[in-house]
Amino acid sequence: MACLALALQPANGANILLQTREWFPPARALAALSAFRQTRLSFAPSSSAASGSKSDDPDPSSALGDDPLAASSGQVVVGVESRFLVVYRLVNSIYVLGVTTPDTPNAFSCVDAVNQSVAVVVAACRGVDATPDKLHRKYPEIYMALDIVLRGVGAARLAAILSSMHSDNIAKLVSSAIDAEARVRGADPWAGSHEAFSLERRAALQTFSSVSFELPAETLAAGDEAAAASLPPPAPPSDDPTKPSEEAPEDQQSKDPFAASDKINKPEEALVGAFKKSKDGVSLVSDPSAALAGLEVSSLPPPAATKPTFIGVEGFEGEYGGIEFGNEEASLSEAFEGFDNAFGGGLDASEFVNTAKKPPKAPGLGGLELLETSPNPATATASKGDEKTPLENLLVSKTQAMTGPEMYIVEEINAEFRQSLLSRVGLKGTIFLRTLPPKQAAGKETEFSFRLENTSGIQRAVMQSSCVSSLENGMFHVRTPSKEEAIPIMKYSLQPRFTPLPLRLRLVKRHSGTLLSVMIQYAPNPALLMPLTNVTFILKLPVDPTLLKVTPKAILNRATKELRWHVPDVPKGSAGRLRARMPVDQDSEEGGELEVVGMVKFSAQGSTTLSGICLRPVADGIAQFNEVSHRYESGSYLCI
Structure with missing residues (x-):
């Protein structure tokens, strides 16, 4: 299932044949073949020698891997927007191509399909001297054989297809090898006419699949006896005189349902049944089983369920407590202690004020004696101490004036x-x-x-x-x-x-039952000249969470359903991870997949750019402009 399409492409000329699966569009397969042709021609030794290699251009062999014109077989990833893995083999001047996805878990199945296609081409051309003219002569046989190979074929059936390649009947190529593997293993004897044997076998299979069998009555009776023997014996009727006798159904049907009951004339003990009053007036049960007869008694909950439930309200700067059901008044006062003031409370202004006492000021003229009356204000100094402070340092710093563009x-x-x-x-x-x-x-x-x-x-x-x-x-x-x-x-x-990545991201999502767990893993690029600072990770949640657990601490915006992590510093060579867990109303077994998107915002400023492009004067040593600090920032930086 890894191979999506098979094709025959000459070294020079149009494509000869293309065979695709039902769900793979032929237009995308043709795009992959065109990209393979462009890659093969662009990295050919002749084209690279004609165009001339520059000192700043990368080595083509390092970008592609194997040279398609120098190697008789290999694989290469082609395409820009839609990328495909093309497995190729060169037979004389014909390329046998297999197209699959670049992230396929089993690329060897595509290689196996290409090798089987090479065997078909060699058998059709009667040798390795494959040319477009020879392929066009056996085009129907090659088309049907590659269609069978694309859907999977065994070694025995492939041998039968290759032996029937030059026969007079194309039907023998398709239907003669349906049960070839079974006959090779000796399961069925060989017959003279392969087509008749195949049709007879299919008719027999259809006949046996439509036949229904009925069990005889003796077998059903024996099964009922075995089931009755496995049941436990019925309990004998109890002769308890205290148990009130039930009335016959005939008597109940004959009586008027609104008539007075005869139990009115019976004593009080008979009315209450098995209950008797003690001296203290408390009812006692003589037979608990008789009192609970006919009632469904539910099992008691475990002892842990009788304890008060604690719902923690975890804040993003610390633990703020919670509310216990069954002890609301005490837990409410503890959870919201200090928040009953007019402006929220819980803050003391003295915590943010330095408690060190300032020395008392010496009497003077309001500080005017600290300034000298010299004509040059730039040389004004403090009168106390040996250190001299210029007056310009006391003023607001001015912006540096521009000296050029x-x-x-x-x-x-x-x-x-x-x-x-x-x-x-x-x-x-x-x-x-x-x-x-x-x-x-x-x-x-x-x-x-x-x-x-x-x-x-x-x-x-x-x-x-x-x-x-x-x-x-x-x-x-x-x-x-x-x-x-x-x-x-x-x-x-x-x-x-050639685009460098400051951060590599990975989003891992797990939805088990009604619990959704999300983790973002990030790793900075070790080739960056300066580490990233003030990086913000944003996680768009599918629902507004009621209970949320995050590691490390983050900020939740319920209006936009966003969870934000602010990382002040991402040093080089260190990876990190951000995790969040919350319950959702949707069950994972219902089929709907929840959409979770992660975003990153960052910016950096320095003397170099992220791409490495730099500004230089035309003449060395003569700068007609000033180069100030460059900046790069994130645009749409997503992980899905």
């Missing part, structure tokens, strides 16, 4: 993980230019050139032609009037295989 890069990383596999990834970057303010520029235009490095992984790039022009070889020229806000002058996107 500034450039920086903002990148956004998007990724989607399905369990532990990366399904989609993308990185978008924007280069911003901040010119001098119009007041400081005095009407002059900003004009300079810069250079981009490490751009081999860029898939697509666009620039704002009104202010940026390309000089080729990675150099660009900027000319724009001064503006107050930053100007986005260029945007780019990276290829998925």
Whole structure:
């Protein structure tokens, strides 16, 4: 079941044959074959030599693995959005291809199907000299044989198919080997006509499957006697004189249901039955079994069930207690102690104030004597002590003035993980230019050139032609009037295989009964130059939880049904996990799967970018712009 499609593709030319399963669309199979052809042609030794290898381009053999033109067999993963694993074998100039998913647990079944298809091609061409002309001559036989191979075939039936490849009747190719394996093992004798033997065997199977048998009456009677013998003997009737005698059903039917009962004239002991009064007036039971006759007595609950139930209200900063059923008043006062004030209570302002006493101030003129009356305020110092404090340190720090145009890069990383596999990834970057303010520029235009490095992984790039022009070889020229806000002058996107991942995520979900357990595992990228800080993990819950247990502590937003973990620091080389457990109303046996989605938000700022792209001046040592700190942040970073 691992092989989804089988195909025959010549080294040069259109596809010869494609055989797919019923549920696998042929369009997706054709896309996989086209991607295999492009991969084979792009990584051919001739194409790589013609195009010329650059120093910054990666090695093609390291990206693909085996070279399809140099190896007679192998496997390769193709495709960008939809990825497929293609197992190939080269027979002369014909590629025999098997298409399957890249995450298949058993890839050897697809390899086995490709090997059996190679045997069919060799038998149809009468040798290993396979050409498209020879395949077209035996196209119906090859088509029917590959259809049987795709659905699974044994060694005995494959041998029968190969022996019938050059016969005159195609029906013998399909129906002659239905019971071939049974005949090889000696289960049935060989017959002269394979088709007649096959049809007779099928007719016999259908006849026996529709026959019904009835058990004889003697067998049914013997079964009833055996069942009666296994039952326990009936209990003998009790002759207890204290037990009141039941009236005959005939008498009950003849009497009027609204007539007065005869028990009115009987003494009091007869009315209450087996109960008698003691001296203290308490009723005693002489025969408990007689008193409880005809009543269903339920078993008593275990002793643990009689204890008060404790429901813990676990806070995210500590344990706040709970409420016990059966002891509500005492537990309520303990659980909500300190919250009965007007503004919540439970806080003491003295905890946040330093209790150290300040020394009393010396009498003076309100502190004016601390300032010197010198004409230069920059040299004003304190009159007490030997240390001198400039007056500028007492003022608000000023922002550093711009000395020239500034450039920086903002990148956004998007990724989607399905369990532990990366399904989609993308990185978008924007280069911003901040010119001098119009007041400081005095009407002059900003004009300079810069250079981009490490751009081999860029898939697509666009620039704002009104202010940026390309000089080729990675150099660009900027000319724009001064503006107050930053100007986005260029945007780019990276290829998925060159996109670095700051975090790898894995979402594990388990729904057993009415209990849902979710765990998020994360591991930082050890190649990052700086560790991630202030990372927020968000888990979207399917329902609003009533009882929730999380590890470590988190914040729950019931309005949006989100659970947030804030991790202040994610050091390199250390993995972590976040767990949550809650009961849900939906049972796992009902079939509906609950949808749980995890998201991550993070941002970092530094001297380098996440993609490795850097800004450089055109001439070494002559910088016409200032490079400020770059920033990268998460966009749609999901784990499903």
